[in-house]
Amino acid sequence: MPRFGLFPAAFGHSSGFNEDRDDRGSKLKPFEYVAPGTADEAVAILTKNGLNARIIAGGTDYLVELKHSSSVPKVVVDVSKLSELKGIDLTEQGLRIGSAVTHSEIMASPLVAEHALAMQEAALTVGAVQTRNLGTLGGNLVTCVPSLDSGPVLVALDAAVTLAGPKGRRTMPLTEFFVGPRKTALESGELLVEILIPKERLGRGCSFRKFGLRKGQALALVNAAASLDLDKGKLTDVRIALGAVAPTVIRAVTAEKLLNGKAPSEDLFAEAADIAVSEAKPINDFRASADYRRDLIRAGTKRVLAEALTRAEGKS
Ligand SMILES: Cc1cc2nc3c(=O)[nH]c(=O)nc-3n(C[C@H](O)[C@H](O)[C@H](O)COP(=O)(O)OP(=O)(O)OC[C@H]3O[C@@H](n4cnc5c(N)ncnc54)[C@H](O)[C@@H]3O)c2cc1C
CATH class of the missing domain: 3.30.43.10 (Uridine Diphospho-n-acetylenolpyruvylglucosamine Reductase, domain 2)
Structure with a gap:
């Protein structure tokens, strides 16, 4: 009732x-x-x-x-107490996170720590403790501001979302769910039920970085995430996602193409970061200039690639 x-x-x-x-x-x-x-x-x-x-x-x-x-x-x-929207579970399909799971619950989850550590890095940067205790992953994705902090990691990990509505349930890639600033693919009568990180993406090298005006309680000027794997010393399945640099989270697909199939090196990551800058459309606003944001994209892309590589090599 x-x-x-x-x-x-x-x-x-x-x-x-x-x-x-x-x-x-x-x-x-x-x-x-x-x-x-x-x-x-x-x-x-x-x-x-x-x-x-x-x-x-x-x-x-x-x-x-x-x-x-x-x-x-x-x-x-x-919808915050609906049991179907709660819980973090490992299923045959991957890591399922209910949309009403809070940022604090993500930070405390051993499953997330083991399989998608970068999600905890992102959750830790959301607001302050009180905001993280109440704020949910679903609410963050549906609000869909360009600077949302859970978006880049989930895009880098190729996450999908499941929606429930009057016509039943439907699942789509998160990249299709994000339509524009404060605009998602949710239709009238629909709610976001859960987020799934596919099992092929779990446990691989993945990293997140956020740049704000302060370390806490600050919206991202730029946030970045990368996920990658290694096959015989060559990079594979590289995904780079950038937030706060375009109307919604974007992938730096040209930079990804450059990296795939190559042996990782500092110079290669620097070249990819320059390409990522050219793929973004940062704006000037009262928080930062577009030029400063371009510098952050360059620095952030290099860092997340290097950290994701360290994790893929099992060093971290
Ligand atoms: C002080 C402060 C600091 C913040 N700092 C950050 C930050 O650093 N980074 C960041 O990314 N965000 C930040 N936020 C924004 C906010 O906390 C997050 O976006 C949070 O995750 C929103 O979740 P919520 O559950 O509170 O959403 P709500 O406020 O309950 O809802 C937000 C929107 O989502 C819709 N919605 C919620 N759940 C569902 C669902 N299951 N299905 C369909 N629609 C749904 C609601 O209708 C509403 O439109 C901050 C907010 C505050 C107040």
């Missing part, structure tokens, strides 16, 4: 939210809160209410958006 209520009373800390004003004087307006018991129930509520319904998981992005929004949805559907 779904739980209903009027937010924030249903979360049990009404006075805190009602009185919480930000510097622009806006405050959270009341809305109907529903906590369905299953993913199918959530889909039914979303489908019935169409544009009048919104999903909430950890709320670290959405509550901020809601406070500043002039319109309030009729109903907010809380």
